[in-house]
Amino acid sequence: MDIRPILMTLRRHKFTACLLILEIALTCAIICNAIFLIDQRLENMRVVSGVAEQELVYVKTAYIGNRPDAPARAAADIAALEGISGVKAAALIDQIPFDYGSDNAGLRLTLSQREDSLSAAMYHGENLLRVLGAQIVEGRDFRPEEYVPMSKVVEALDKGELGNQPNPAIVSRAVADRLWPGQEALGKQVYIGQDVPLTVVGVVGTLVRPSEMQMAKGAQYSVVLPIQEGSAEGSVYVLRTAPKDRDEVLKAAVAKLMALDPNRIVLEKGTMEQHRRDFFQNDRAMASILVGVCIAMLIITALGIVGLASFWVSQRNHSIGVRRALGATRSNILSYFQTENFLLTTMGIVVGMVLAYGINLFLIVHYELPRLPVMYLPVGAALLWLIGQCAVLGPAMRAAAVPPVVATRSV
Amino acid sequence: MFGYYIDLAMRSLKHNKMLTALMVLAIAVGIGASMTTLTVMHLLSGDPMPGKSATLFYPQVDTDPTNESNHAQPPDVMDYRSAMDLWSSRRADRQALIVDSQLKVRAPGVDLPPLMETMLSTTADFFPMFDVPFQYGGGWSAEDDARHARVAVISADLNDKLFAGQNSVGRTLRLRDSDVRIIGVLKPWRPSPLFYAVAGGRFSGGDTSSFYGKPEDVMAPFFSGLEINDGHFYQFNCWGIPTTPGHLEAAPCNWVQLWVQLGDAGKVASYRRFVDDYAAQQKALGRFTHADNTRMRGLMQWLDFNGVVPSDVRLQTWLAFAFLAICLFNTVGLLLAKFLRRSGEIGVRRALGATRGAVFAQCLVEAGLIGVLGGVGGWLLTMIGLWVVRRQPAAYADMAHLDLTMLLTTFLLALVVSLIAGALPALRASRIPPALQLKTL
Numbered sequence: 001m002d003i004r005p006i007l008m009t010l011r012r013h014k015f016t017a018c019l020l021i022l023e024i025a026l027t028c029a030i031i032c033n034a035i036f037l038i039d040q041r042l043e044n045m046r047v048v049s050g051v052a053e054q055e056l057v058y059v060k061t062a063y064i065g066n067r068p069d070a071p072a073r074a075a076a077d078i079a080a081l082e083g084i085s086g087v088k089a090a091a092l093i094d095q096i097p098f099d100y101g102s103d104n105a106g107l108r109l110t111l112s113q114r115e116d117s118l119s120a121a122m123y124h125g126e127n128l129l130r131v132l133g134a135q136i137v138e139g140r141d142f143r144p145e146e147y148v149p150m151s152k153v154v155e156a157l158d159k160g161e162l163g164n165q166p167n168p169a170i171v172s173r174a175v176a177d178r179l180w181p182g183q184e185a186l187g188k189q190v191y192i193g194q195d196v197p198l199t200v201v202g203v204v205g206t207l208v209r210p211s212e213m214q215m216a217k218g219a220q221y222s223v224v225l226p227i228q229e230g231s232a233e234g235s236v237y238v239l240r241t242a243p244k245d246r247d248e249v250l251k252a253a254v255a256k257l258m259a260l261d262p263n264r265i266v267l268e269k270g271t272m273e274q275h276r277r278d279f280f281q282n283d284r285a286m287a288s289i290l291v292g293v294c295i296a297m298l299i300i301t302a303l304g305i306v307g308l309a310s311f312w313v314s315q316r317n318h319s320i321g322v323r324r325a326l327g328a329t330r331s332n333i334l335s336y337f338q339t340e341n342f343l344l345t346t347m348g349i350v351v352g353m354v355l356a357y358g359i360n361l362f363l364i365v366h367y368e369l370p371r372l373p374v375m376y377l378p379v380g381a382a383l384l385w386l387i388g389q390c391a392v393l394g395p396a397m398r399a400a401a402v403p404p405v406v407a408t409r410s411v
Numbered sequence: 412m413f414g415y416y417i418d419l420a421m422r423s424l425k426h427n428k429m430l431t432a433l434m435v436l437a438i439a440v441g442i443g444a445s446m447t448t449l450t451v452m453h454l455l456s457g458d459p460m461p462g463k464s465a466t467l468f469y470p471q472v473d474t475d476p477t478n479e480s481n482h483a484q485p486p487d488v489m490d491y492r493s494a495m496d497l498w499s500s501r502r503a504d505r506q507a508l509i510v511d512s513q514l515k516v517r518a519p520g521v522d523l524p525p526l527m528e529t530m531l532s533t534t535a536d537f538f539p540m541f542d543v544p545f546q547y548g549g550g551w552s553a554e555d556d557a558r559h560a561r562v563a564v565i566s567a568d569l570n571d572k573l574f575a576g577q578n579s580v581g582r583t584l585r586l587r588d589s590d591v592r593i594i595g596v597l598k599p600w601r602p603s604p605l606f607y608a609v610a611g612g613r614f615s616g617g618d619t620s621s622f623y624g625k626p627e628d629v630m631a632p633f634f635s636g637l638e639i640n641d642g643h644f645y646q647f648n649c650w651g652i653p654t655t656p657g658h659l660e661a662a663p664c665n666w667v668q669l670w671v672q673l674g675d676a677g678k679v680a681s682y683r684r685f686v687d688d689y690a691a692q693q694k695a696l697g698r699f700t701h702a703d704n705t706r707m708r709g710l711m712q713w714l715d716f717n718g719v720v721p722s723d724v725r726l727q728t729w730l731a732f733a734f735l736a737i738c739l740f741n742t743v744g745l746l747l748a749k750f751l752r753r754s755g756e757i758g759v760r761r762a763l764g765a766t767r768g769a770v771f772a773q774c775l776v777e778a779g780l781i782g783v784l785g786g787v788g789g790w791l792l793t794m795i796g797l798w799v800v801r802r803q804p805a806a807y808a809d810m811a812h813l814d815l816t817m818l819l820t821t822f823l824l825a826l827v828v829s830l831i832a833g834a835l836p837a838l839r840a841s842r843i844p845p846a847l848q849l850k851t852l
Contacts, residue, residue, distance in 0.1 A: 158654050193652075304745065311748030367726060
C-alpha cells in the first residue's frame, strides 16, 4: 500500500500525531525497562539452592543461656529429633539457605594478601551436607572425628592455635572455580583473614548462601566447616523427611524440643519451601506491581489510540465517503487506518527505544542495574504494535462502514 | 461567567459520556498511582524529629587501626572505649549511648509464655533528647545510669500485651535472669524511620525497609543492660577476632552508637573540634591510625548518608510519575479531540463576539472540571493503593495512611495535571477561525 497519502494527511494533523507518537514512545520506553526489571526479580527468585527443599523442615530456637553442657544437650536434642517417626536425619546448624541474616568470612589465597579474594557464607554443623541434601561432587564429606565443638574452636582461636594445624573445609563449586580456575581444588589451602588456614577436602556442587544482599556478591559462594553447633548459639534444627510428612514432623519436632527444655523459645519454624517463598516476598511484590503498572499503561495507551482514531474517523467522514464513491473498497479504508496506526506506532517505538536506553542509563546510575539487553526492545515493540492494531480496529471498522453516499451530502 | 462556564462544561461532559469517562479514568488512575507512592515516600523520607532534628548530631571516629578497610569513611558505629570516652566527657548539651540486644522477657505473675524481645540499652538523656512521650511514669536519671540501677521503661505495645494497658509502673519484669522494676510506660511512639538505630545503610544494597521498624519494647539503663544481657551483644563489625563472643567491652569491635544534642552553631563547631582533638589524642596514644577520618553529621544528613528510603520505593515513585505522564499525554489527546469536534459551536461563539480569551477560559474550566472528577477517583484509588501497601510485608506498612496534607495534594495534583493537559487543546480551540466554521454550517 502506498503510504504517501497517509503521511500527507498526518502532516495536516502534526500536533495530534506527535502527541500520540510521544505517548507510545513513553509507554514503549517504560514497558521495556519494566519487563527488564520484572525479569531481574524473577531471575533472583529462580536461584538454585542445591538442597532438598521439598524434604526439609526447620525450627529456630532462641539462646537459652550459655551452658557448659551445650554440646551434650545439642546431641541429645538431635538424637530425640531423629527418633521421631518419619524423620530421616536431623542436624543443628548455624544458618540455612534463605535466611535474611548471614554468617560470612573473607577468603584469601595467600597470607600476604591485603584484600580478600572473595567473601563466602560459612556454614557449620554436624552432618550438615547429608541432612540438607547438598551433593558432594569431588573429594569427601567430613569424617566423624574431624568435628570440633564451637567452644573449642573459640578457645583455640584465642590461643592462636588454629594457625598451626590443617583445618579441613568443604567449598562450593563456585568458590573453587573462582579461586582456582581450571585447577584441582582438593588439597588446596585458603585462609580466613590472617589467622586460620583451611585445607579443601571436598567440593559441594551447589549450596546457596543466605541473605539476598550477600547473594548479589556471588549466590553460590559457600564454605562448610566441621564445627559442631551447640544449642546455645541460637541455631537452627533442620530435619529431613518425606515431603508428605513435613507438617506432622514439624509439629512433633517442636513438641519434642519443648519437652526436652521447656525454657527455650521457638523463634521461627516452617518448611524450607515456605522459607524460600517468604524470602522472595519483596521480589514477588515488586514484580507484581510492575506487571500491574505495565498492564495499566498498555490499557491507557490503547484507550488513547481509540479516542484519537475515533476523532479522526469522524473528522474525515466526508473524505472517506468521497474515496468510497470513487471506488475504494471497505478493506481499502480499513487498511488505510491500520497502516496509519502502524506508522504512528513505529515512529513511537523508534523514539521509545532511544528513551528506553535513557531510562536504563538513569537506572544504572541510581540503582546499579545492569545494561538493558537488546532483546527487550523487540518485545516492547511487538507489544505496542499489537496493542495499537487492536485499539485501532474498532474505529477503522466504523470508518469502513461509512457509505459512499456521504460524499453527496454537504456536511 | 465562571458559573456559566461550569454549566457549559457540565453539558459538554454529559454530551459524550464515554469520552468523559475515559479522561476522568485516565487522570484518576495516574493520580491514584502517583499519590500512593508519593504518600509512602512522604512517610519514609520525612523528618522523624521535626523542629529538633537540626540540633541532633551523630559523631563518628575511625576506630579501626588496621589497614584492612580502605578508611574512606569512618565505621558507622564506635567501639566501647571511644563511645565511653566521648559520652563521659559530657561536652554536648545532651548525649546518649545506644546499643540493641536480644533477650528473653517475662513478667512474674503474668500467665504468658516468655517473649523474645529486643532491649535498647541507653543512657538517661535518651528520653528528653528524642522527646519520647510517656503514658505512665518517666525515664531514669543520670544517677540511675551511674549506679547501674535495675529499672526499665517499656513500650505501650508491651504494656498492653503483659499488663492489659494498666499502669504497670512499680511492677517487675524479668530480663533474662535479672529482675528490673518498671519505672515508665511509653505512649504509642513510632518515629519514621527509627532514626537513632540507623547504621550500615550503605552496606544494605538499597534494601533499607528494616530502618522503619518499631522502637524496642524494653529500654534499660546502658550499663545495667550490659550486665543483664552479658554475652549476647553483637558487633557491627570487628577488625580483630573478639576473645569472648557477646562480651565486647574490650573487643576490637564497633558496636555502640552515640548521639549528641547541640543547641547552637557555636556548640556544634566546638564539639566538632572536640571530636577531632579526641581522635588526634588517641592517635598519639597509638590507639587510632586514621585520626583525621572523623565525621559529625546532623540527623537528616545521617539519614541521607544511609540512604534510608528503600530503593524499591524510590523506583516505584519514578514509575508512578512516568505513568502519570502517560495519562497526561492521553488526556491531552482526548481533550484536543473533544474541543476540536466542537469547532462549529466555538466558531459560532467567536462570531457572536466571544474573545479568544473567553474561549480559552471556557475550555480550561472544562478541563479543570475533569481534573476535579479525576481527583475524586484518584483519591479513592489512593485509598485502595494504600490499603494494598498496608498488606505488604514491609516494616513501614502499618504507617501508610493518607494525612490531610497528602489528601489536599491529591486534589491539587489532579487539578494541575488536568489544567496542564487542557492548556494546549484550549489554545488550539481558541485559535479556531470563526468564518471557516460558519461556512460549513
